[in-house]
Amino acid sequence: MLELQNISYMVDDDKEILRDINLAFDEKFVAITGPNGSGKSTLAKIIAGILKPTSGKILLDGEDITDLNITERAKKGISYAFQQPVKFKGLKVKDLMSIASGKTLDIAGICDILSQVGLCARDYINRELNGSLSGGELKRIEIAMIKARATKLSVFDEPEAGIDLWSFNSLIHVFEDLHEKTDGTILIISHQERILEIADRIIVINDGLVEKSGKGEEVIPELLYKSSMCQKLNRD
Numbered sequence: 001m002l003e004l005q006n007i008s009y010m011v012d013d014d015k016e017i018l019r020d021i022n023l024a025f026d027e028k029f030v031a032i033t034g035p036n037g038s039g040k041s042t043l044a045k046i047i048a049g050i051l052k053p054t055s056g057k058i059l060l061d062g063e064d065i066t067d068l069n070i071t072e073r074a075k076k077g078i079s080y081a082f083q084q085p086v087k088f089k090g091l092k093v094k095d096l097m098s099i100a101s102g103k104t105l106d107i108a109g110i111c112d113i114l115s116q117v118g119l120c121a122r123d124y125i126n127r128e129l130n131g132s133l134s135g136g137e138l139k140r141i142e143i144a145m146i147k148a149r150a151t152k153l154s155v156f157d158e159p160e161a162g163i164d165l166w167s168f169n170s171l172i173h174v175f176e177d178l179h180e181k182t183d184g185t186i187l188i189i190s191h192q193e194r195i196l197e198i199a200d201r202i203i204v205i206n207d208g209l210v211e212k213s214g215k216g217e218e219v220i221p222e223l224l225y226k227s228s229m230c231q232k233l234n235r236d
């Protein structure tokens with residue numbers, strides 16, 4: 001169970017990006033959505049330990065992890081996939097998968113994970129994680145890495161960003177599969193209705209506040225209604 005108690009995040013002394021966020025969840029698949037600039041990535045980074053909240057507490061299974069950094073939180077079972085994937089020059093895809101899983105994976109095991117994220121494994125296992133990989137390829141490798149890690153809490157920041165439409169369909173299957181097989185919680189930031197539909201719980205962040213938190217069937221119709229009203233206003 002992850003608990004956020006009175007989390008606020010302020011920059012430049014007076015700009016409040018997150019305002020008194022209170023949340024607790026232990027569902028298998030939780031989606032955070034909301035308008036651009038509302039504070040979703042900031043919240044994900046605070047959960048992963050990349051940013052420190054200005055005030056408030058974060059508890060993982062009752063333990064206060066507020067002062068732990070990203071490495072210490074990773075040891076406690078929190079993993080984080082960046083919106084812009086990180087490159088690891090000199091490291092090959094197969095090495096990254098083994099490091100992520102914490103054991104030496106055989107080629108068949110690595111190929112299985114890579115093919116689940118829509119990569120033709122034999123073309124990628126010996127590729128170096130450098131600038132020669134496209135943004136979409138890096139993104140999928142990062143998702144494969146988190147899949148290999150199978151942590152207590154896996155945080156994905158807009159995994160659909162930079163992924164083409166065809167691959168998006170396989171990405172949905174990857175997340176459906178993760179949902180089915182995970183023993184932990186997947187926390188995903190997304191604007192995509194198809195990803196929100198998989199979620200057991202949707203949290204809507206707006207202007208640094210929790211606007212709504214509930215089951216998909218309660219939240220999605222409201223989001224769709226708001227989005228259609230915005231489109232109508234833009235047309236009129």
Ligand SMILES: Nc1ncnc2c1ncn2[C@@H]1O[C@H](COP(=O)(O)OP(=O)(O)OP(=O)(O)O)[C@@H](O)[C@H]1O
Nearest residue numbers: 011012015017034035036037038039040041042043
């Ligand atoms: N260090 C900072 N200094 C000033 N403003 C910041 C800083 N970090 C974030 N912001 C601002 O805080 C707001 C929330 O940013 P955040 O990246 O969390 O939004 P988001 O909801 O993830 O947006 P998107 O959907 O566009 O990815 C934005 O207006 C952003 O410009």
